[in-house]
Amino acid sequence: MKLTITGFSNSGKTTVFNALTGLDLAVTTYPTVISPELESQIGMVKVPDARVDRLSSVFNPKKTTYATVEYVDYAGITKGDVSHNTKVFNLTKDADAIVHVVRAFEDEAIMHPVGSVDPLRDVKSFETELVFGDLELVEKRLQKIEEQAKKGKKQDEADRDLLLKCKKALEDEVSLRNLEFTDEEKRLMLPYQFLSTMPEIIVLNIGESDINSEKVKGLQDRIETYFKERVQTAVPPVLALCGKIEMEIAQLPSDEAKAFLDDLGIDEPAMNKLCRISYDALGLSSFFTVGKDEVRAWTIKKGISAQQAAGKIHSDIERGFIRAEVVGYDDFISSEEDMVRVKERGLTRLEGKTYAVRDGDIINFKFNV
Secondary structure, eight states: OEEEEEOBTTSSHHHHHHHHHOOOOOOOSSOOOOOTTOOOEEEEEEOOOHHHHHHHHHHOOSEEEOOEEEEEEOOOBOTTOHHHHHHHHHHHTTSSEEEEEEEEOOOTTSOOTTSSOOHHHHHHHHHHHHHHHHHHHHHHHHHHHHHHHHTTOOOOHHHHHHHHHHHHHHHTTOOGGGSOOOHHHHHHHGGGOOGGGSOEEEEEEEOGGGTTOHHHHHHHHHHHHHHHHTTOSSOOOEEEEOHHHHHHHHTSOHHHHHHHHHHHTOSSOHHHHHHHHHHHHTTEEEEEEOSSSEEEEEEEETTOBHHHHHHHHOHHHHHTEEEEEEEEHHHHHHTTTOHHHHHHTTOOEEEOTTOBOOTTEEEEEEEOO
């Protein structure tokens, strides 16, 4: 699963990307201009999971594998620059969700494209740019439909009606997230990859002096209220972090990083929270396989069947699925972290093909090929 880190220029997108990945990409103090040579930067990030840590300490495996999320960093968008923004959004459409970095820090050495720092204004402007990006796509598609109709080519009326429905909302600057769509309309929408239907995470990039401040908490509340008033079907999570500090932490050895966090009075890097929020925003969960060879978190869509989950490990296991031996993570921990004790207490479940896998299930699949 892939998330694009985006936002207005000089919001700290690359700083956040560096903090997530531990990389050290150059951070500029001026807006980046898109050129044919400029490529996106991609980083695979482990999703921190205390359950994996605990299981690994119990089984002491040769290998421990965490769930991962892919993040992409690219040039920022510019208010009102349709041509520039279209290039950025074309990359964004390939992602499964948006991490929208919003500047909330003051620094005279780093210019703000609009001239002043106003996070709520920038959130509203970004949402408007998403809407304009979708509107441009809808208008081009409708124009093509009309041209083909004039040539006598039969058109899909359901597709045209959907686009007209979207056009009306977008012209009123209403995000497509706020519309109700039938299952058939949702199917027709898939090829368009509309920006304003994508899951979104708001990241407030704050200054060091604002860490844990009431001012930031108030700003988070105002942004959440803005989305609620627009009747969002799902209000984006709003996370505040200091990208500069988080980037420094990511590049320190673990013992020094912990000491740094302790000095700041922070329990864990905000990047850990962002990874978990990203995972949840994508509708993902994890089940575990355990043993002396490997303890591993497997990424699945929430609610998929045991047989489908088996296919994540190997297609042969899915094809020859017999049953799944399932133990809940909490049941394992409460049973003295001992599988024999789990069975003695009757907490092992035998589940069939259609069982909906739960987050935290420890599963041993039985199969025959």
